[in-house]
Amino acid sequence: MDTTRDFPLPRRGVLALALSATALVAAACAPGGSGSDAAPTSSEPVTTDAASLGNVTLTVWDQNTDGGIDDAQTKLNDQFAAAYPNIKVERVSRSFADLKTTLKLALSGDDAPDVVQANQGYPDMGAFVQAGLLQPVDAWAEVYGWTTRYPEDLLSLNKFSSDGATWRDGNLYGVSQTGEIVGLYYNKEQLSQAGLTAPVTFADFEAALPVLQAAGLQPMQYGDADKSPGIHLFGATLSAVAGVKAASDLVSGSGGAWTDDTSVQAATKLSEWSTKKYLPEGHNGVGKDQAVTDFGQGKGTFLFTGTWQQATLQEAMGDNVGFVALSGVDDKAETLGGVGLAWAITSKASNANAAAAYIEFITNAAASQVLVDTGNLPVVLPEGYQAATGTLAGDIAGQWNDVSQQNGLVPYLDYATPTFYDTLTAGVQQLTGGQFTPEEFTESLQKDYSAFLQDR
Known part of the structure; x- marks a missing residue:
């Protein structure tokens, strides 16, 4: 969220405190x-x-x-x-x-x-x-x-x-x-219409985009007027392209640079998705809530957002919506998220x-x-909780388990510096709006981080 953002799942009953x-x-x-x-x-x-x-x-x-x-x-x-x-x-x-x-x-x-x-x-x-x-x-x-x-x-x-x-x-x-993870919501009927199955890897997802477009479907739904969706889109992409350790090291400042090849590669993907119109036109002027509503109404096959939209999309789409945390370069589910x-x-x-x-x-x-x-994902699931397989709740609980147990979680990127939220969100808008090249975008991130290190 912004929200930003995150692990084994302990099973505990109600804590009893009996202090004399x-x-x-x-x-x-x-x-x-x-x-x-x-x-x-x-x-x-x-x-x-x-x-x-x-x-x-x-x-x-x-x-x-x-x-x-x-x-x-x-x-x-x-x-x-x-x-x-x-x-x-x-x-x-x-x-x-x-x-x-x-x-x-x-x-x-x-x-x-x-x-x-x-x-x-x-x-x-x-x-x-x-x-x-x-x-x-x-x-x-x-x-x-x-x-x-x-x-x-x-x-x-x-x-x-x-x-x-x-x-x-x-x-x-x-x-x-x-608990929160950013993943890929997908429209089951539209995937079937295009002769596709639900993606499991990031490569599967990318391969589906031109196929969906050729079938007359809007491949992705996205609205970044509120800025935070840009963190989620770039963060999930970076997690898959760079891997959990490299992406996490960037956020914590323990290794790498925001201008590394993997960061440029992730930025290039966002730029290309916009140029090829896999992202809807005018997306920087569309609010995140409107994008979720549009996706729920079938105006897009894929939507990158967090598990906090579970209840809204379940109500809008019923059994027609699924959720996956895509496997990336490390061959495991890895994505942005936290608590x-x-x-x-x-x-x-x-x-x-x-x-x-x-x-x-x-x-x-x-x-x-x-x-x-009420259709939410608590940090600690109730003891014995088991959501039905094939439901959105089941998808999300299962993916939360997979990501957390395999250490596949990358903290929200805006945690990196006191000013990174503004730098990152403005940069993503400029990147997908065509005002920044991928290199200019990543250089702006590194400049922010370098200034933070100098001031510490």
């Missing part, structure tokens, strides 16, 4: 006190007894605006209100694009929200941590069991050093509700214990079942 009063006193510490360089911002002792906190109002900002996840969030908020009538939740729901442009200002204001969804990586979470706008949640992670509920690799996506300089290390600044935006507690939260109780409620085992029931 003595244990609570012993465990009481400033939030974040268990982190390696924790910078606590709340003085209240940690407690899991949310019913004892008195009347509390929590302002919660989220970006769960798509159909299925919005349904899930509404149900979870209603259930939380019933369980804790003393805690009132005032929900503010914004699109990912709106959240990116307004959240930092809101966090800096006098009337800051208590709980927010913060995008991982340097542009958002790192900047918020550096500015002292979020507080570590390590203390609550310990008492609620978040450190055992999620694999360390997943938790690390929500970690930063207290100065915001080092990603995936240091304090924990939130936990995520959903949904982290649920974080702000530094100005009016009651950090109430905020933590809310985050626990919407991410625990019972919440995972609500997510599944």
